[in-house]
Amino acid sequence: MMNKLVQHLTQQLGKPSQGLWGWLVTRFLENKNRFLELNAVRLCDIQPENTVLELGFGPGLGLEEAVKYLTHPKGKLYGIDYSDYMHSIASRRLQADIQTGKVTLFFGSVEQIPLEDSVVSRVFHCNCYYYWPDLHAGSKEIHRVMKPGGLMVTTLNLEALEKIVAAGVLKGTQWPPEPYMKVLRDTGFVDVRMVDKQDKGRTFQAIFATANKA
Numbered sequence: 001m002m003n004k005l006v007q008h009l010t011q012q013l014g015k016p017s018q019g020l021w022g023w024l025v026t027r028f029l030e031n032k033n034r035f036l037e038l039n040a041v042r043l044c045d046i047q048p049e050n051t052v053l054e055l056g057f058g059p060g061l062g063l064e065e066a067v068k069y070l071t072h073p074k075g076k077l078y079g080i081d082y083s084d085y086m087h088s089i090a091s092r093r094l095q096a097d098i099q100t101g102k103v104t105l106f107f108g109s110v111e112q113i114p115l116e117d118s119v120v121s122r123v124f125h126c127n128c129y130y131y132w133p134d135l136h137a138g139s140k141e142i143h144r145v146m147k148p149g150g151l152m153v154t155t156l157n158l159e160a161l162e163k164i165v166a167a168g169v170l171k172g173t174q175w176p177p178e179p180y181m182k183v184l185r186d187t188g189f190v191d192v193r194m195v196d197k198q199d200k201g202r203t204f205q206a207i208f209a210t211a212n213k214a
């Protein structure tokens with residue numbers, strides 16, 4: 001019984017769907033992940049005229065924050081998530097900026113991003129790569145859409161992750177950061193590093209990766 005609940009929770013975190021579970025997971029993400037989302041945006045060093053992409057945006061808190069930085073008319077924000085439920089919730093949250101064309105949200109997968117080559121200058125994501133069906137394909141695709149020299153930031157809380165993993169959640173996912181970082185290097189990212197960071201007295205981790213110029 002307990003195993004089934006934990007398995008279901010893991011599935012819903014990886015792809016929330018409409019219904020009671022999806023609603024609960026959304027409340028959880030909104031309450032617990034705001035801190036990591038805001039820090040991913042902060043560490044991305046977004047410039048007003050940048051083109052920015054969030055992967056696995058969930059309820060859209062990071063998108064809401066990132067768009068505030070894009071004050072230049074050229075600044076543009078994209079997001080992609082393969083949960084239709086998350087896509088509809090975030091679309092409602094970002095409605096005004098979607099209407100002006102400042103923000104575009106794709107309902108789709110990280111492994112197939114509907115953007116041209118070398119157009120994105122900043123990418124961020126939180127609690128997302130754990131669930132990608134193919135880390136290598138995902139990373140290669142992100143690298144394809146990034147401008148050479150562009151920066152990608154992933155924030156995570158290793159201590160919290162280890163606790164939920166010990167409780168059986170995230171079983172079968174690819175949450176450990178090292179294999180993810182290796183795949184980033186294998187697919188053309190350079191200067192890939194994980195750093196301890198602090199904000200408001202709390203410690204978390206940030207993985208930085210730069211799209212190779214070659």
Ligand SMILES: C[S@@+](CC[C@H](N)C(=O)[O-])C[C@H]1O[C@@H](n2cnc3c(N)ncnc32)[C@H](O)[C@@H]1O
Binds near residue numbers: 013055081111133
């Ligand atoms: C645990 S939630 C995190 C949501 C948000 N980033 C946060 O931290 O609150 C993971 C999100 O990533 C999305 N996701 C996972 N793998 C994906 C993939 N391969 N392509 C697109 N979206 C994906 C899920 O649908 C879900 O919305």
